[in-house]
Amino acid sequence: MNSKTKKKYCIFAAQYFPHLGGVERYTYNLAKKLIEDGNEVVIVTSNVYRLPEYERVNEIPVYRVPCWNLLAGRYPVLKVNARFWKINRVLKKKKFDMVIVNTRFYLHSLYGMMFAKRIKAKCITLDHGTSHLSVHNKFWDFVGAVFEHSLTKIDQIFCKDYYGVSGACNEWLLHFHIKAKGILYNSIDLEEVKNIQKNMKKMYREKYTISENAIVITFTGRLLKEKGLPSLLNVMDKINKEREDVYLFIAGDGDMQDEVNMRKNTHIIPVGRIDFEHIVTLLSESDIFCLPSFSEGFSTSILEAAACGCYILTTARGGAKELLINDEYGSVILNNQEELLYNALMDIINNPDKRKRGIELTYQRIMDNFIWDIVAHKVEKICEEK
Numbered sequence: 001m002n003s004k005t006k007k008k009y010c011i012f013a014a015q016y017f018p019h020l021g022g023v024e025r026y027t028y029n030l031a032k033k034l035i036e037d038g039n040e041v042v043i044v045t046s047n048v049y050r051l052p053e054y055e056r057v058n059e060i061p062v063y064r065v066p067c068w069n070l071l072a073g074r075y076p077v078l079k080v081n082a083r084f085w086k087i088n089r090v091l092k093k094k095k096f097d098m099v100i101v102n103t104r105f106y107l108h109s110l111y112g113m114m115f116a117k118r119i120k121a122k123c124i125t126l127d128h129g130t131s132h133l134s135v136h137n138k139f140w141d142f143v144g145a146v147f148e149h150s151l152t153k154i155d156q157i158f159c160k161d162y163y164g165v166s167g168a169c170n171e172w173l174l175h176f177h178i179k180a181k182g183i184l185y186n187s188i189d190l191e192e193v194k195n196i197q198k199n200m201k202k203m204y205r206e207k208y209t210i211s212e213n214a215i216v217i218t219f220t221g222r223l224l225k226e227k228g229l230p231s232l233l234n235v236m237d238k239i240n241k242e243r244e245d246v247y248l249f250i251a252g253d254g255d256m257q258d259e260v261n262m263r264k265n266t267h268i269i270p271v272g273r274i275d276f277e278h279i280v281t282l283l284s285e286s287d288i289f290c291l292p293s294f295s296e297g298f299s300t301s302i303l304e305a306a307a308c309g310c311y312i313l314t315t316a317r318g319g320a321k322e323l324l325i326n327d328e329y330g331s332v333i334l335n336n337q338e339e340l341l342y343n344a345l346m347d348i349i350n351n352p353d354k355r356k357r358g359i360e361l362t363y364q365r366i367m368d369n370f371i372w373d374i375v376a377h378k379v380e381k382i383c384e385e386k
Contacts, residue, residue: 007383008040008094010121012112013102014076016045017057020252020273021222022300023128026165026186027102031060033189033376042094044087046076046108053087063087065108071135072255078107092119098383101125104155104162105133105148113158122383124161126184128297130172130318134226152176161382166298166319184378186298186319187370193307196280204249204285208269214245215349218286218310220279221301223254228292228315228336230256233263235342239349240267246349248290249282283308287355288348292336293317303370306330306362311355313344323370329361 013027031041047053047064054063065087066079078084092115099116101109104125116123132145156178163184164170170180210216217236221227229250236248246267250260253273260270274282283289289305291314298319302312306323312330314320324330331348333340348355 005384006038006040007097007380008042009034009098009100009379009383010042010044010091010094010096010112010115011100011102012044012108012115014046014106014108015048016043016062018049019073022186022297023103025300026126026128028058028060029187029189029372030100030375030379032058033372034379035060037376037380039380042091042096044091044112046078048073048076053083054090063091065111067108075133076106076108078111088115091115095119096121098122098124098379100379101159103128105129105151107151110151110155110158113155117158122385123159124163124181124382125155125159127162127164127169127173127180128186129295130166130168130297131295134295136225149176152178164297166322168318168322169297182378184375185322185370186300186303187372187375188300188303188307188366189372190307190367193280193304196277197284197308200277200281200284202281202285204271204282208247210247211245214247215243215288216247216249216286217288217290217345218249218251218282218305219290220251220283220304221291221299223250223252223256223260225256226293226295228294228341229260231292231336231338231341232290233260233268235338235345236268238338238342239345243349249286251279251282279304280308283310286310288313288345290314290341290345292333292341294336296320298322303366306359306366309359309363311348311358312362313348323362323365324358325365328357329365330358 011027016024034041043062045064046067048069066081066083067076070077099121101112104127134141162178162180163182164180165186173180239246248268250270251274264270283305289310289312293315296318306312315336316332316334320332324332331344333344
């Protein structure tokens with residue numbers, strides 16, 4: 001990209017590193033690729049962890065606005081005080097060409113949209129969800145849904161252009177009477193994965209004395225009920241009564257961390273929260289990646305697992321069927337009922353040829369459709385549109 005077409009982008013994301021999740025990795029990877037293309041990018045996030053209000057993280061400028069931490073930090077709420085206005089004044093001077101709001105249902109997101117309108121910058125909002133946020137309480141889930149609908153109505157006053165990170169996200173936007181303008185797929189940096197694999201040392205099978213012939217199933221992500229962990233743990237107990245050569249690694253932290261640790265045994269192995277390099281190492285030593293979730297947009301964990309050579313088993317939520325387009329690519333089950341999950345896992349455990357074929361097809365599909373070069377170029381094209 002030449003200097004004449006260089007643009008300034010501001011990405012508003014209510015959550016960002018060190019908080020780990022799919023939205024955070026999306027924000028980071030999109031920013032990184034836009035910068036590689038010669039653009040300038042600034043990230044504006046919530047100061048959940050009481051970190052410096054400004055710093056460069058991995059060469060990306062990050063501003064952190066004050067917030068209250070609701071739901072143990074899962075829902076940061078913008079705190080409009082003197083520190084906020086100071087950061088706002090700094091941002092206004094930067095003359096951004098485009099504001100990208102990553103997710104729709106935070107007050108932080110509304111701030112990003114209002115900021116874009118105030119500075120007369122192009123604004124798009126990315127949606128990552130396919131269901132309302134749940135705290136597993138019917139009353140508060142209802143209150144949350146009403147709040148989300150109300151906030152989304154206000155959002156639409158300030159931002160007209162919405163994109164999903166999967167086709168399933170765009171279908172969910174219709175629930176709010178929003179017709180998305182397109183898809184900016186969640187993606188993966190295959191070169192980053194390859195570079196880690198070149199230098200990594202295998203460690204997980206050796207550390208837990210698991211033979212190369214054993215079957216390793218892995219789950220990575222937030223340890224939440226909506227990810228289907230209760231079903232997966234129960235199914236693993238059932239499988240291990242029949243086969244002693246099947247193991248489950250669980251990497252991540254979250255609300256279910258104590259419960260997962262209580263279920264630990266020689267075949268169910270929690271490893272806690274690990275960094276990306278260790279995630280790649282673990283996935284590269286795994287045979288099957290299992291995400292029996294009932295709420296997804298387009299799982300970053302699935303893309304990471306497929307990039308590392310895992311066979312994918314997941315539920316028909318979010319963008320899974322856009323990656324695993326038929327049963328040759330992977331296994332997409334209707335829901336995470338234990339009988340369904342058990343039968344699907346046993347089928348692929350007992351079918352190495354099916355796993356090998358699925359791994360090869362899915363990797364090729366990622367190369368053709370789900371890499372950050374494609375997404376960044378689409379964003380740049382949107383920015384150029386009048």
